Amino acid sequence: MVKVIAVLSIIAGGCWLFGLGLTVYDQFFQPTASLSTHYRAEETTDEDHRLQIVAIGDSLTRGTGDETGKGYVGYVLDELRTKTKQPIQLTNLAIKGQVSEQLLQQLQQNEVQRQLKQADFVFMTIGGNDLFQGGETLQNLSAEYINRIKSVYLRHLDAIFRTIRSVNPHAVVFYIGLYNPFNQLDHAETTSAIVRQWNYDSAEVAARYPHIIAVPTYDLFELHVNDYLYSDQFHPNKEGYKLIGERLSSLITFTKEGKK
Amino acid sequence: MTDLVYNEMLKIIRKKRLFIIAAITAVLVALFTYAQFKHVQDVQKRLGTADWRTQLQQQIIDTQNRLNSSGIDEEWRKFLQIRLQQQQYYLDHNINPSAPGAPTFMRTFVENAIDLFLPLMVMVVVADLVSSEASGGTIKLLLTRPIKRWKILLSKYIAMLLSISFIVLSLVCLSWLISGAVFGYGGWNLPLLTGFTIQGEELNTANVHLISQWKYLLMELGLAWFVAVVVGTLTFMLSVLIRSTAAVMGVMLAALISGAILANMVSSWESAKYFFMVNLRLTDYISGTAPPINGMTLGFSMSVLAVWGIAALLVAFFVFVKRDVY
Numbered sequence: 001m002v003k004v005i006a007v008l009s010i011i012a013g014g015c016w017l018f019g020l021g022l023t024v025y026d027q028f029f030q031p032t033a034s035l036s037t038h039y040r041a042e043e044t045t046d047e048d049h050r051l052q053i054v055a056i057g058d059s060l061t062r063g064t065g066d067e068t069g070k071g072y073v074g075y076v077l078d079e080l081r082t083k084t085k086q087p088i089q090l091t092n093l094a095i096k097g098q099v100s101e102q103l104l105q106q107l108q109q110n111e112v113q114r115q116l117k118q119a120d121f122v123f124m125t126i127g128g129n130d131l132f133q134g135g136e137t138l139q140n141l142s143a144e145y146i147n148r149i150k151s152v153y154l155r156h157l158d159a160i161f162r163t164i165r166s167v168n169p170h171a172v173v174f175y176i177g178l179y180n181p182f183n184q185l186d187h188a189e190t191t192s193a194i195v196r197q198w199n200y201d202s203a204e205v206a207a208r209y210p211h212i213i214a215v216p217t218y219d220l221f222e223l224h225v226n227d228y229l230y231s232d233q234f235h236p237n238k239e240g241y242k243l244i245g246e247r248l249s250s251l252i253t254f255t256k257e258g259k260k
Numbered sequence: 261m262t263d264l265v266y267n268e269m270l271k272i273i274r275k276k277r278l279f280i281i282a283a284i285t286a287v288l289v290a291l292f293t294y295a296q297f298k299h300v301q302d303v304q305k306r307l308g309t310a311d312w313r314t315q316l317q318q319q320i321i322d323t324q325n326r327l328n329s330s331g332i333d334e335e336w337r338k339f340l341q342i343r344l345q346q347q348q349y350y351l352d353h354n355i356n357p358s359a360p361g362a363p364t365f366m367r368t369f370v371e372n373a374i375d376l377f378l379p380l381m382v383m384v385v386v387a388d389l390v391s392s393e394a395s396g397g398t399i400k401l402l403l404t405r406p407i408k409r410w411k412i413l414l415s416k417y418i419a420m421l422l423s424i425s426f427i428v429l430s431l432v433c434l435s436w437l438i439s440g441a442v443f444g445y446g447g448w449n450l451p452l453l454t455g456f457t458i459q460g461e462e463l464n465t466a467n468v469h470l471i472s473q474w475k476y477l478l479m480e481l482g483l484a485w486f487v488a489v490v491v492g493t494l495t496f497m498l499s500v501l502i503r504s505t506a507a508v509m510g511v512m513l514a515a516l517i518s519g520a521i522l523a524n525m526v527s528s529w530e531s532a533k534y535f536f537m538v539n540l541r542l543t544d545y546i547s548g549t550a551p552p553i554n555g556m557t558l559g560f561s562m563s564v565l566a567v568w569g570i571a572a573l574l575v576a577f578f579v580f581v582k583r584d585v586y
Contacts, residue, residue, distance in 0.1 A: 002270050005278070006422060013425035019482025023546070026454065026471065026479060027558050050308070062325060089308040093321050096328040111317045111351050 051088045053077070053121045056103060056112075060125040060176070061094035065230030066241045072176075073123055075245025080252060091115050099129045100156035107163045116164060121252065122173040126160070127153060131178065131198055135234070138182065141190050150198060154205055161209045173212040174248060177202065179221035181234045215251065217244055264407070264415035265422075272385060272423055281381045282430045286438065288377070289369065293439045296365060312356045320347050338461050342550045345463040346456060353453070355470075361447025362440035363473050367480060369435050371547065374484045375540040376520060378431070379491040383512050385423045386495040388505040389416050390580070395503050403585055413500075413580045417573075420496060424488045428481060448474040456548025457557075463548065476546070483542040486562070490536065490569040491516070497572035500580050516540075523552040533560070536568040 055061045055073045063071020070078075077090055093112060095102070103126050106112055116122065130153045131137060137146075164173055180195040182188065195218060203214035220243045221228055221236075228240030236244065272278065304310050307318060323344045327337060350357045358364055390413075393399040402412060436445070454476065455467040471479075491512070498508045519537025532538060533553045542565075544551065545558035 002266065002273050005273060005426060006266065006269050008429060009422035009426040012429035013421060013485075015478070016425060016428055016482050016485035019478040019480075020486050021482070022475065023479040023482050023558075026475075027545070087308060089314075091307070091314055091318065093317065095321060095324045109352075111313055115314065115317065 049086070051080070051084065051086045051120050052118045053088060053090045053123065054115050054119040054171075055090065055092045055094055055123040056106070057094045057123075057125040057176075058098045058103075058129055059094070059096040059235060060128060060244075061092065061123060062096050063241065064096055065232065065235030066238045068238060070241065072236075072241045072244035072248060075242050076123070076249045076252070079245065079249035083249075091119075094125070097129055097134075098126070100126050100153050100160065104156050104160050104163070107160060107167075113167050116167045116171070119168055119171045122164060122168075122171050123176070123248070124160075124173060125176045126157070127198065127202065128178055130156075131194070132181075132234070138185075138187070138191070141187060141194070146194055150201065154201055157202060157205050158208070161206065161212055165209050165212075169210075171211070173206075173209075174215050174251065175202070175206050175212055176215045176244065176248070177217055179217045179225075179236075181221070181225065181229060183222065183225040213251065215248060217247070220244065220247065261411065261415065264411065265418045268389075268415050268419035269422060272389075272419055277385050278423060278426060278430075281384060281427055282434065284381070285431050286434050289435045289438045292369060293365065293442050296368075296439075297442050300360065312359065313351065313354075316347060316351050316356070320344060320351065323347070339550050341461050342458055342463050342548070346548050349463070349465055349468070350453065355451055355453060357452065359447060359450050360443045361450070362436050362443050362445050363447045363450070363477055365439035365443055366432065366435045367473070367477055369439075370431075370477070370480045370484050371543045373431070374480075374487055374543050375523075376516060378427070378484055378488050379516050379540070380513075381427055381431075382424055382488045382492045383495050383509060385427070386420050386492045387499055387508045387512065389420060389496060390499040391503055391505045391508055394585075395505065399585055409581045410577055413577055417493075417496060417576075420492055421489065424485065424492050428485050428488060432481065448472065452476045454479075454546050454548070458548070458550055460554070479546055480543045483546070487540050487542055487565065490565045491540075493569045493576075494536070494572045497576040500576045530554070534564060536565055539564045 053073075059065075061071065061073060063069055063074060066074075068074070073090065073092060077088060080088060093106070093115065095106070098106070107116070130149060131146075137149075161173070161175075164171075177199040178195050180188075180192050182191045185191075199214070199216065199218060206212040206214045221240065226233075228236055228243065230237040230240075303315055307315055309315075323340050326332065327340055327344070332340075347357075358368075390399075393402060403409065405412075450473040451470045452473055453468050454471055455469050457464040457467060494515075495508060495512050498511055499505070502508050502511070515537050519535065519540060522532060522535065523538050523541070530553060533556055538552055539556070539561035541549075541551075542558065542561055545561070551557075551561075
């Protein structure tokens, strides 16, 4: 018994010592061989029967402000699950605080493109941070300034749509427009006008591409904006997200019937 | 000499500690396997897919969102930043860092056991190697033999090295056997990345290279063994210095636990990196996790541990040879 354990221990000890030596060799003396980037963009077709939803964009798609963490995406999903028996796969790639330029960069990633390729529906919110910049824009509402950031934004937006369409020509893209969270503050008329114009111009860009649908949210928040805003006075709260979710889910049923 | 070592091994095995350690390991591994299994299931249910790329992409996005939250701790932010870059690197190279399988489980287990669990198990065996002879009075019988004192201590030390090797071996075997029943026994040849170096907040990928999982695991086990030996040597020294086994255990336990706590708050106290207990997580360097203090590297940590170990060994031998036994 003792001998067996002793022999085992000696063998094991040799093994571990070898492992230690290997570590030292591998970590300190390994010639720097550059790693070949062999990304195989393989297709996975085994999940075709699923309804694939990819959500991209900023904090609205992420669901910031909804204490349940669902966001409008979650409510749409709940709604869809009652309507269809098809298994649904959601990939939420939205990142808080993202602006159009960052989204454009994100869309260049291999894996993100692979996800997009498989998508049946794409949900997208973008632009809120481009326009309001966390509230900074409120300090400078001059038309000249707004037009400058808007033209940059529209250029990015066009590139985003073009990327999505080139990766996946068939998915229906729901581009969710902006509402005016500052509806009841000073300069409400100015900010509302800016948001309306912003949405209009964005919808014009969306109209250049097939199956990209600009979904308005402006009207949802127009009357009782404070009832639907989270305590940061910028993001929607649970009720606000429910409103957006309801609007979006009604559109999806319509397009599904339209397809059949 | 061989007889002496054999004699010491006999004493260790008679005490049945090694089997108790194996039993504890088996129970814990079973627990962790179940936890891991639940976790995998949960992730699949939440994302509605078993595709690892989707899961990894989702993890990356979650991390990015956490990074963008306000009021995030600076320390934590840096940690996330580095993990994020690493995950992105894995994804870009189409390598799954956590493909299911027993070897992957073993890897995670070793990485998490190296700084507390494994040292604890080592302590259970080593703490009373010398002190029990002193408190039991048998040391007199041992020292009256016509054998040099340093030889007696050396035989004890070699027996300790053997037991540590055995503990690591049983850890490997048990975790493979038990977790394999759930995750499958294969997956030894999966490619993994190593060689990440961390510079401030950036992850340097210049030296990154692919190795098979079995090699990766062997490397980690080598490091775990090294850590166990150093902790064992320190315990051994205390066992020579202190007659009471309970006191030996207490001191070592306090040191190990303080290491775990210190690692979370020492980043601004730079000279703390010379303590042995903040250097125990050697496997983190292989996998490329941010070290607790800026500027710590594998070479540094191994040297610190080696210096502590050698110093402890010298003290132990010096004291044991010179001391009056009465």
